[in-house]
Amino acid sequence: MTTTAQQVLLKQRPVGLTDEQTWEYVSTELPALEDGEFLIKVDYLSMDPAMRGWLNDVRSYVPPVQIGAVMRAFGIGTVTESRHEQFAVGETVMGIFGATDHVISTGKDVTRADLAVAAAPTWLGTLGMPGMTAYFGLLEVGKVTSGDTVVVSGAAGAVGSVVGQIAKAKGATVIGIAGGPQKCQWLTETLGFDAAIDYKNESVSRRLREIAPTGINVFFDNVGGEILDAALANLTLGARVVICGGISAYNESKLPPGPSRYMSLLVFRATMTGFLVFDFEDRYPEAVTQMSSWLEDGTLIPREQVVEGGIAAFGDALQLLFTGGNTGKLVLRV
Amino acid sequence: MTTTAQQVLLKQRPVGLTDEQTWEYVSTELPALEDGEFLIKVDYLSMDPAMRGWLNDVRSYVPPVQIGAVMRAFGIGTVTESRHEQFAVGETVMGIFGATDHVISTGKDVTRADLAVAAAPTWLGTLGMPGMTAYFGLLEVGKVTSGDTVVVSGAAGAVGSVVGQIAKAKGATVIGIAGGPQKCQWLTETLGFDAAIDYKNESVSRRLREIAPTGINVFFDNVGGEILDAALANLTLGARVVICGGISAYNESKLPPGPSRYMSLLVFRATMTGFLVFDFEDRYPEAVTQMSSWLEDGTLIPREQVVEGGIAAFGDALQLLFTGGNTGKLVLRV
Numbered sequence: 001m002t003t004t005a006q007q008v009l010l011k012q013r014p015v016g017l018t019d020e021q022t023w024e025y026v027s028t029e030l031p032a033l034e035d036g037e038f039l040i041k042v043d044y045l046s047m048d049p050a051m052r053g054w055l056n057d058v059r060s061y062v063p064p065v066q067i068g069a070v071m072r073a074f075g076i077g078t079v080t081e082s083r084h085e086q087f088a089v090g091e092t093v094m095g096i097f098g099a100t101d102h103v104i105s106t107g108k109d110v111t112r113a114d115l116a117v118a119a120a121p122t123w124l125g126t127l128g129m130p131g132m133t134a135y136f137g138l139l140e141v142g143k144v145t146s147g148d149t150v151v152v153s154g155a156a157g158a159v160g161s162v163v164g165q166i167a168k169a170k171g172a173t174v175i176g177i178a179g180g181p182q183k184c185q186w187l188t189e190t191l192g193f194d195a196a197i198d199y200k201n202e203s204v205s206r207r208l209r210e211i212a213p214t215g216i217n218v219f220f221d222n223v224g225g226e227i228l229d230a231a232l233a234n235l236t237l238g239a240r241v242v243i244c245g246g247i248s249a250y251n252e253s254k255l256p257p258g259p260s261r262y263m264s265l266l267v268f269r270a271t272m273t274g275f276l277v278f279d280f281e282d283r284y285p286e287a288v289t290q291m292s293s294w295l296e297d298g299t300l301i302p303r304e305q306v307v308e309g310g311i312a313a314f315g316d317a318l319q320l321l322f323t324g325g326n327t328g329k330l331v332l333r334v
Numbered sequence: 335m336t337t338t339a340q341q342v343l344l345k346q347r348p349v350g351l352t353d354e355q356t357w358e359y360v361s362t363e364l365p366a367l368e369d370g371e372f373l374i375k376v377d378y379l380s381m382d383p384a385m386r387g388w389l390n391d392v393r394s395y396v397p398p399v400q401i402g403a404v405m406r407a408f409g410i411g412t413v414t415e416s417r418h419e420q421f422a423v424g425e426t427v428m429g430i431f432g433a434t435d436h437v438i439s440t441g442k443d444v445t446r447a448d449l450a451v452a453a454a455p456t457w458l459g460t461l462g463m464p465g466m467t468a469y470f471g472l473l474e475v476g477k478v479t480s481g482d483t484v485v486v487s488g489a490a491g492a493v494g495s496v497v498g499q500i501a502k503a504k505g506a507t508v509i510g511i512a513g514g515p516q517k518c519q520w521l522t523e524t525l526g527f528d529a530a531i532d533y534k535n536e537s538v539s540r541r542l543r544e545i546a547p548t549g550i551n552v553f554f555d556n557v558g559g560e561i562l563d564a565a566l567a568n569l570t571l572g573a574r575v576v577i578c579g580g581i582s583a584y585n586e587s588k589l590p591p592g593p594s595r596y597m598s599l600l601v602f603r604a605t606m607t608g609f610l611v612f613d614f615e616d617r618y619p620e621a622v623t624q625m626s627s628w629l630e631d632g633t634l635i636p637r638e639q640v641v642e643g644g645i646a647a648f649g650d651a652l653q654l655l656f657t658g659g660n661t662g663k664l665v666l667r668v
Contacts, residue, residue: 258596265607266610
């Protein structure tokens with residue numbers, strides 16, 4: 001018995017935003033399982049801003065997705081058939097399965113998810129890569145401590161919303177920067193942020209001066225561009241700027257100018273550090289344990305936005321990340 | 335008996351490069367000494383790129399020089415008259431004396447220099463602020479270790495030339511970036527740098543790829559602009575970028591774009607840190623001891639360029655820093 005997989009291939013590298021020319025949707029006959037393999041029915045795909053970067057043919061922290069290859073994507077699914085000793089039918093598993101509804105795996109880099117702890121989409125969000133990114137980025141790179149003023153950009157996104165909540169749990173004053181009054185209201189009223197700045201309708205730099213007059217201790221940046229500059233202008237002595245992403249530039253065909261205020265690092269004796277969550281892989285279990293307990297006691301409020309439509313909706317779902325269309329973790333129900 | 339001091343006052347804040355409109359040269363009658371004061375005849379003034387920043391009316395790590403005030407300057411001089419118990423006539427002293435040939439001091443923030451250890455200009459260079467800056471910036475911020483590839487910009491300048499030599503002493507491979515074949519030749523042939531890149535005649539990025547194919551561990555930046563970007567594009571995992579200065583922008587009337595390659599910090603899990611030497615003041619004696627012994631055993635070769643003409647030449651001397659006109663530490667003989 002064979003399985004037909006619905007897959008998204010990279011057809012053409014985009015210039016700027018992805019569009020219908022970027023993707024090819026195909027049906028692929030998967031081979032029969034061999035010993036040591038198992039079949040996964042993918043239930044949800046994680047939709048990540050980083051995906052845009054994986055499409056560019058440049059040297060980066062992972063190789064670019066090749067033309068004609070299945071698009072790289074993190075997912076969660078169910079083992080539906082197995083000739084593998086350690087993975088049994090019915091188990092819930094996570095890994096880089098690609099943009100596909102079925103995939104054959106050898107178990108390499110596949111981990112298990114306990115749906116009794118959290119629902120599948122949460123395993124792609126707060127307990128997944130975005131949650132791990134927030135946890136290690138804020139605690140290990142940002143070195144947040146009680147009393148710090150923490151500012152996070154992309155604050156209503158998958159990573160940012162968790163960053164702010166962990167910072168609150170650690171006793172920091174938290175300011176989120178997000179686009180639009182609804183997201184800002186969600187940050188302060190539901191997630192308990194101390195303040196939120198609506199970058200679409202307010203001057204970020206002026207508002208930071210008002211809300212954080214003594215300056216920022218930790219700036220966790222997912223956005224780049226003018227927002228990064230506004231934060232750099234408002235640091236305090238010994239500040240830590242954590243570079244997690246720069247979504248404002250991901251769809252630019254030419255590299256935009258960098259932060260003109262970078263010399264603030266000297267004025268404030270501050271540090272700007274880039275990191276990748278993969279470097280903390282050994283410590284994911286520790287973070288999952290901590291985050292699970294925070295989910296259980298209500299310290300962390302998870303939020304996922306589930307896009308329906310299956311694999312065919314992949315391209316449209318990705319756009320939401322770059323048009324301000326999502327709040328919390330964006331996932332595609334396969 | 336009173337003394338007439340020849341002084342340089344800030345007349346008008348410059349836009350872009352300083353010019354004759356910037357300064358006013360005056361003779362000022364100093365009052366007679368009171369108890370607890372002493373008179374210093376200034377022998378040499380330290381000419382520093384940072385001076386340009388002190389002229390801008392912006393919030394920075396020190397207050398701007400006020401219109402009508404004596405220009406801030408570090409100097410070395412001789413006590414010629416004293417009513418102070420701890421400073422005797424004939425002693426050589428250093429401090430922020432201002433752009434003047436005589437100054438009255440209470441001894442606050444004044445230190446002594448031993449001319450048996452090094453000549454006065456060297457006390458403003460290798461054993462002065464530039465040397466301290468190189469020492470703590472490279473060792474404490476850059477955390478250089480044996481086997482590192484260290485790249486320094488402004489390599490033929492007061493700080494850069496010392497950075498490279500200390501890096502060599504620590505077992506690093508050292509590449510200097512400087513303007514013009516003569517400076518580059520001095521770096522490799524006299525100072526023992528492993529390589530030098532002439533940014534005026536070579537592509538810095540291409541040359542870095544060629545000379546440092548496995549990437550840069552420590553980039554010590556005095557320049558900013560395109561050179562910083564070229565270095566960011568050629569880092570290696572865990573690199574440290576030390577922001578010491580950004581002379582390429584000091585005379586810009588508008589803040590130029592920042593490093594467009596700053597996301598390299600993420601790709602390479604690298605850190606960009608700004609620092610000010612003043613934060614290491616407690617540890618200057620340790621550095622002076624170490625650097626003196628390196629001067630004695632030939633590990634460090636000092637170089638100063640002495641401008642003649644006294645206080646009246648202050649404005650012209652400052653220009654040399656921004657036109658590539660100096661090699662090593664620039665000082666003005668008063």
